Amino acid sequence: MPADLRTINTAGVLCHFAQATRYTQFTLHEQNQKWSTPIVLVVSEELPPGVITHAQAAQPHKGGIVEDSRSARAALGVELARSAGEIARRWFDTSALAVESKQDGSPVTQADREIEQYIRAQVAEHYPDDSFLGEEFGETTGTTQYRWIVDPIDGTKSFVHGVPLYANLIALEEEGTIVAGVINLPSADVLMHAERGKGCWKNGKQVHVSDKTELDGAYVMATWLEDWHPDSIVDLQSAGAVIRTWGDAYGYMMVASGQAEAIVDYTTQAYDLAPMPVIIEEAGGMFTSLDGARDFNGGNGIASNGAVHDSVLKIVNQG
Incomplete structure (x- = not known):
């Protein structure tokens, strides 16, 4: 094995990934047999508490089929939000960003489109029968009980003016109810996510609303x-x-x-x-x-x- 690769065992599957980047794509393998359809995932080398990877949530099977579950999708959503943030930061730090106006007068950039296309492609690869609604490219109707809802860059006006409070938003809807959601603020280095029954987490720490009961000082x-x-x-x-x-x-x-x-x-x-x-x-x-x-x-x-x-x-x- 090359020196720049590390090996971990995830859900009984041997995984190799490069140390060069913080969030790295890798391909799942069995110990002695490569899968007929490799699954490419994104993981963090140092995951904070409360965060699981898609590899951990989705129990793999031969042929590249992953477990059809809410938690697997929720974990994938977190990983996709992190990757979306990397794309956004690349555009945020460049002067080459071109801004156009949509029919409603709101701004749109290459970053908005690139992020949504990336998330759509990843969801289609892992869960091709799920529905998908995105701000830039509309709705694709699937056949499962799940729908992904994505705003590639929430706060595009902030984004194009260099204000670091824009976000990548991903939600998972199951039979009409939102069951998982992610807010990623890449330039503020904040990621918040939640899944029904599992709490709300901000950068790996569980968070709660305030206990203030009066408007005075709220x-x-x-x-x-x-x-x-x-x-x-x-x-x-x-x-x-x-x-x-x-x-x-x-x-x-x-x-x-x-x-x-x-x-x-x-x-x-x-x-x-x-x-x-x-x-x-x-x-x-x-x-x-x-x-x-x-x-x-x-x-x-x-x-x-x-x-x-x-x-x-x-x-x-x-x-």
Whole structure:
């Protein structure tokens, strides 16, 4: 074996991978027989607690078939988000980034398209019958109970202006319910993920929402304030809340990790919010649309620590 390769045993399968990079693709082998259809995965050399690889979650079988399970897909989602972050950082650090405008006036870049194409290709390789919804290339309908929902770069305006609070978002929906989600903030070096019943994890440490019960001193995030009714801003401030425009996925990460109490989005698409229900709820909080429904596809959303949810919802719904 070459000196630059290491060997590990994962789920009874001998695996070789190069030490040269932090996240490296490798091919699974049996001890004495290469698989007829090798499976290429991405792993971290030093995985933090609470993170499992797709190789660990998906029990392999000869012929390259992996276990058809929620946890295997959730683990793959985390790995794909990490790889998406590497692509994003490459574009973020270059002056060659070209920005175009979509029909709705929102910006799109080569990075958005390259990341979504990469994630689509990887999902199609591992789970070709799953459905897939992405911001840049629309929806592909599959035949399983699973649908992947991807925003390759959430916060493209931040991305193109050199603000390091953009994110890669991946969600897994099972029979209409979001069961796993990932928020990756590559330039901030933060990855948050959750799976139903397994908690919410930020850089390998389990996190929880804050225990603040009053609006006085509560931090309420907004992606932007243009949609807000002026009375809502005044009433929140009168109640002692602190309003900050640390929005997009970054704001939801702050709520889930207890750094803020709520975030309100008046105008969204499904791929903007898809990971948020499972991430916020597994951290002990609450996510709803602005009409109080447990729905990420209603064109708006609010996430909170739960204790201040009704108070914020009442104020932001006026006008």
